[in-house]
Amino acid sequence: MAWTGDHSQRPAEVFTVIHATPAMHQEAVLLGSNAVVAWLDRDIRASPQDIAAAIVQEMGMLAEDVSVVRHFPEAYLVRFSHQHHCADAAGRRDLKFRDTRLQMRSWRLEAHSKNVDLxxxxxxxxxxxxxxxxxxxxxxxxxxxxxxxx
Structure with a gap:
């Protein structure tokens, strides 16, 4: 008799399909209006906190209005609390960061998300x-x- 933890009764492969929900569509719209992807001109180590601090300093905003996380294939995803901050960042296209430049481009659904095996x-x-x-x-x-x- 198989029990819940019996590994021999489990399938060798498991596939999961996740259908798009209204919350996913809402998040895509929010990312499209309030997020940029960012990368450094040179290959130097910088934490998301360092990137956030530089953005706050260069753009003159509050620290709680910007959130930075690592992102693939670009180095970082920068999410702004306010749409006008995102528009300003995307309009500047780059910011000074140490002795290099932080490049920023608007996050777009077509360019930055696709169905792939993760x-x-x-x-x-x-x-x-x-x-x-x-x-x-x-x-x-x-x-x-x-x-x-x-």
Whole structure:
């Protein structure tokens, strides 16, 4: 009899389709009006907090009005609380950042989102795996061949 945690009864592959919801459409509209993608002219290390601080300083806005996260394929996604800040940033196209320039372009649905297979990073709690079994081989066996360990 199979029980909920019986790995032998689970399928080898699982596919999920997520249909667009009204909230997803609303988020796309909000990103289109309040977000820019950004990257640095030179390959230097900068945290999202450093980028946010530079934008706040150069554009003269409040720190809580801008949020920066890492973004692929561009380096950063900058989200503004106010549409006029986003329009100003996109209009400037670049800002001074240390000894280089921070390039900014408007986020557009057509250019910055598409249906692709995404590789997801998850943190997984494996109950019942004894301490001596915590090696790469045992964990790989526990999570299955469709996953990789980072």
């Amino acid at each position: 590789v997801h990073h998850v943190r997984l709690c494996l109950d019942g795996l004894p301490l001596q079994a915590w090696d790469e081989f045992a964990v790989a066996q526990a999570i299955g061949p469709e996953c990789s360990i980072d």
